[in-house]
Amino acid sequence: MKGVWGKVLKVDLTNGTCKAETLPEQTYQYFLGGAGLAAYYMWKECPAGTTAFNPANRLTFAGGPMTGLKQTGAAKWTAGAISPAIHMNADSAATASFGIEMKETGFDAIVVYGRSPKPAYVVVQDGKARIKDARKFWGKDAYETEDGIKEAEGDGFEVVTIGQAGERLVRYANIQTHKKSFLGRCGLGAVMGSKMLKGIAVQGSQNCPVHDAAEINRLNKDLNRRVAELDAAQPEFLQFKRLGTAGATELFAPQGNLPIKNYSLARFPSGEKNLHGREYVRLLNAKPWPCKYCVMQCHNLCEIKKGPYAYKGKGPEYESFAMMGFNTMVDDMEAVAYACELANLYSMDCISLGVVIAWAMESYEKGVISQKDTYGLDLKWGSAEALVEITKKIGERADGLGYLLGEGCKIASDVLGKNSGDWAVQMKGQEIAAHNWRAQYISALNYCTGVASGPNHERGNSQHIWVAHVRLPEWGIDEVKTEERWSWEKAPERNAIFHDYCNVINSACHCKFHEFRGYTLTDMLNSINASTGWGWSIQDLRTCGERITTLQKFLNIRYGWQKEHDFQYPKRFMEPVHEGPAAGKIPVGLDQAILEYYRVREWDESGRPTQQLIKRLGMGEFAGE
Amino acid sequence: MMLAEADPVPSMVRAGIQSFEDNELFKNLDSRFSRNDAFSHYAIASSEGQGGGESFRPMKITINSVEQNFPAGTKLIELVIRVREAHRDNPVLKSLVEKTGKDHITFSHNRRVVKPSEYGSIELKEGDEVRWMLPYAGGS
Numbered sequence: 158m159k160g161v162w163g164k165v166l167k168v169d170l171t172n173g174t175c176k177a178e179t180l181p182e183q184t185y186q187y188f189l190g191g192a193g194l195a196a197y198y199m200w201k202e203c204p205a206g207t208t209a210f211n212p213a214n215r216l217t218f219a220g221g222p223m224t225g226l227k228q229t230g231a232a233k234w235t236a237g238a239i240s241p242a243i244h245m246n247a248d249s250a251a252t253a254s255f256g257i258e259m260k261e262t263g264f265d266a267i268v269v270y271g272r273s274p275k276p277a278y279v280v281v282q283d284g285k286a287r288i289k290d291a292r293k294f295w296g297k298d299a300y301e302t303e304d305g306i307k308e309a310e311g312d313g314f315e316v317v318t319i320g321q322a323g324e325r326l327v328r329y330a331n332i333q334t335h336k337k338s339f340l341g342r343c344g345l346g347a348v349m350g351s352k353m354l355k356g357i358a359v360q361g362s363q364n365c366p367v368h369d370a371a372e373i374n375r376l377n378k379d380l381n382r383r384v385a386e387l388d389a390a391q392p393e394f395l396q397f398k399r400l401g402t403a404g405a406t407e408l409f410a411p412q413g414n415l416p417i418k419n420y421s422l423a424r425f426p427s428g429e430k431n432l433h434g435r436e437y438v439r440l441l442n443a444k445p446w447p448c449k450y451c452v453m454q455c456h457n458l459c460e461i462k463k464g465p466y467a468y469k470g471k472g473p474e475y476e477s478f479a480m481m482g483f484n485t486m487v488d489d490m491e492a493v494a495y496a497c498e499l500a501n502l503y504s505m506d507c508i509s510l511g512v513v514i515a516w517a518m519e520s521y522e523k524g525v526i527s528q529k530d531t532y533g534l535d536l537k538w539g540s541a542e543a544l545v546e547i548t549k550k551i552g553e554r555a556d557g558l559g560y561l562l563g564e565g566c567k568i569a570s571d572v573l574g575k576n577s578g579d580w581a582v583q584m585k586g587q588e589i590a591a592h593n594w595r596a597q598y599i600s601a602l603n604y605c606t607g608v609a610s611g612p613n614h615e616r617g618n619s620q621h622i623w624v625a626h627v628r629l630p631e632w633g634i635d636e637v638k639t640e641e642r643w644s645w646e647k648a649p650e651r652n653a654i655f656h657d658y659c660n661v662i663n664s665a666c667h668c669k670f671h672e673f674r675g676y677t678l679t680d681m682l683n684s685i686n687a688s689t690g691w692g693w694s695i696q697d698l699r700t701c702g703e704r705i706t707t708l709q710k711f712l713n714i715r716y717g718w719q720k721e722h723d724f725q726y727p728k729r730f731m732e733p734v735h736e737g738p739a740a741g742k743i744p745v746g747l748d749q750a751i752l753e754y755y756r757v758r759e760w761d762e763s764g765r766p767t768q769q770l771i772k773r774l775g776m777g778e779f780a781g782e
Numbered sequence: 783m784m785l786a787e788a789d790p791v792p793s794m795v796r797a798g799i800q801s802f803e804d805n806e807l808f809k810n811l812d813s814r815f816s817r818n819d820a821f822s823h824y825a826i827a828s829s830e831g832q833g834g835g836e837s838f839r840p841m842k843i844t845i846n847s848v849e850q851n852f853p854a855g856t857k858l859i860e861l862v863i864r865v866r867e868a869h870r871d872n873p874v875l876k877s878l879v880e881k882t883g884k885d886h887i888t889f890s891h892n893r894r895v896v897k898p899s900e901y902g903s904i905e906l907k908e909g910d911e912v913r914w915m916l917p918y919a920g921g922s
């Protein structure tokens with residue numbers, strides 16, 4: 158086998174054992190790695206009835222055939238498990254160097270299960286693994302834990318950790334690495350916490366053999382240069398290297414794509430002014446903080462030198478400060494950045510956190526909760542103090558509201574009642590991300606029908622057809638007409654293509670942001686073929702994407718998905734805004750579009766894969782309950 | 783053909799020219815291309831009555847991964863103007879032109895980014911690859 162080891166590490170925390178397991182090449186040809194491999198292990202080892210916090214849940218950390226190719230964007234890796242937010246299979250991706258280092262230990266993936274009797278961390282070093290005592294780290298934040306593990310284990314380790322929110326099972330707790338990259342969505346940090354697992358450290362020196370090293374070198378030189386050149390050709394306020402994704406607000410505001418005031422408003426002038434990309438650089442002193450081998454360098458190291466929000470660390474991404482800033486009406490850049498970094502320390506997903514806090518602010522405005530519930534905080538829209546303080550309460554799982562908000566806005570609104578579910582912008586238990594369905598209807602369809610991680614803007618990122626002009630001509634998405642943005646014309650088919658596309662990228666393990674700088678499906682295909690020698694065609698790549706999506710669908714069904722779940726979208730989906738570029742736009746016809754999506758996917762009317770599809774994809778073995 | 787400045791299109795927008803047909807450069811383009819709904823697909827115009835009776839030898843050019851036929855002698859600037867015209871109602875680009883004076887669409891030719899001052903000097907050849915990209919900064 159080339160491009161992958163054919164070997165994974167199985168860690169049993171209950172019994173304290175670690176052992177290697179081999180996989181046949183066909184598994185990789187079917188599911189690649191990354192998200193596909195995580196889904197495979199859930200299919201193989203998590204029967205129906207397995208829940209997120211059950212020790213039987215498999216938390217899989219996996220790279221893919223592109224991991225370690227030294228190509229820009231090939232630092233990406235993925236983890237997956239049954240999620241405590243959506244109660245179904247989910248995966249999330251991160252970068253920095255953990256995935257590359259993990260592959261250099263001689264394993265394609267680390268599959269963790271069971272529950273340790275006491276806090277533990279796992280050390281994997283060149284084919285060997287040990288489970289070690291983490292009691293001295295328990296109760297510490299995620300960054301302090303990373304520092305502590307690195308100090309304990311020595312130089313050269315890459316580490317993933319959780320903070321207090323993960324330990325205390327906040328349903329949207331994340332997992333961090335290198336203090337700058339996060340497995341953000343779906344609460345994988347809480348799964349880790351439920352296993353009493355505080356961190357994993359990896360260090361390796363083995364280079365996985367590839368099929369054609371010379372071709373990989375040639376591809377890398379061309380792609381690295383091309384991507385860097387395209388980024389450098391942009392004006393400074395749009396360069397990834399300068400601003401990361403923070404520059405997106407400049408482009409999203411005129412499209413009506415921003416989430417403002419719990420998705421109830423179209424404009425936020427002071428936010429657009431103060432949360433602008435240029436302010437980001439000026440106030441946060443942003444400097445590039447690249448992932449290994451990456452020429453786009455979108456991560457930022459920021460520093461606020463003085464004042465109540467002084468910190469040095471990760472600068473917030475677009476989604477983070479859109480949700481924590483625009484969505485809560487806090488227009489103080491420093492406060493928003495500081496609150497995001499607090500969330501990182503506790504290990505909480507800023508997208509869900511921002512939606513939950515906005516829900517709480519709206520609940521406060523409407524009198525569902527009062528100051529006696531909010532620890533004396535005036536939880537009004539735009540309050541920087543409230544944003545920061547309530548973030549701490551949630552991360553600490555403080556008694557009362559802090560604890561409840563850590564359950565997500567679905568459970569919180571179920572508990573509080575008083576129609577507060579009407580403004581809970583979530584589906585299937587997970588909060589909606591910062592791409593507004595009013596700006597392009599396909600976003601609504603994506604949120605309803607995603608199978609990889611519930612409603613997720615990057616598991617199916619079809620909004621990028623419109624907000625970023627991404628095209629996939631090799632798979633049939635070429636030019637589009639403006640009027641299609643607010644229609645269902647071709648939306649089901651395009652949505653399906655983007656679902657498969659995201660699955661392929663997250664399973665081969667490459668960074669989707671490169672699509673914004675001219676990286677194509679053909680580029681990815683050439684890289685996968687040079688790594689593995691499989692000689693795939695562009696259609697083979699699509700078929701692989703379909704297989705991963707179909708496997709995830711089988712898992713959805715196994716863990717309790719019902720057709721009606723796809724139609725339980727937030728009430729806010731059908732509430733228009735009255736000004737701005739998306740004024741009056743609501744996705745009427747969404748129900749029919751969902752049914753058409755089923756048809757396009759070769760699923761039956763109940764939303765289940767047909768026998769015809771199962772046969773075409775050769776997935777009979779995976780179809781049983 | 784000499785251009786008034788390196789990148790004439792935004793100045794035309796600023797000057798309030800509503801129709802590119804007002805522009806001398808553009809008048810010559812229409813006779814060479816017919817435009818279908820997918821604006822980046824250019825079909826070769828019928829040679830009848832076109833361009834003073836010239837016959838066009840088609841050449842294959844790849845535009846954003848899609849291979850298309852173009853008349854021999856097509857210059858990059860002609861594609862640039864077409865792409866910009868097709869996007870002139872794009873709210874993002876209008877906002878950028880208003881704030882910065884430029885639309886910031888990037889063009890690359892044979893995998894090299896092309897400076898606006900060079901658009902007029904590049905004549906496309908059989909097998910060339912052109913890629914254009916709307917400004918984008920990120921969003922995840």
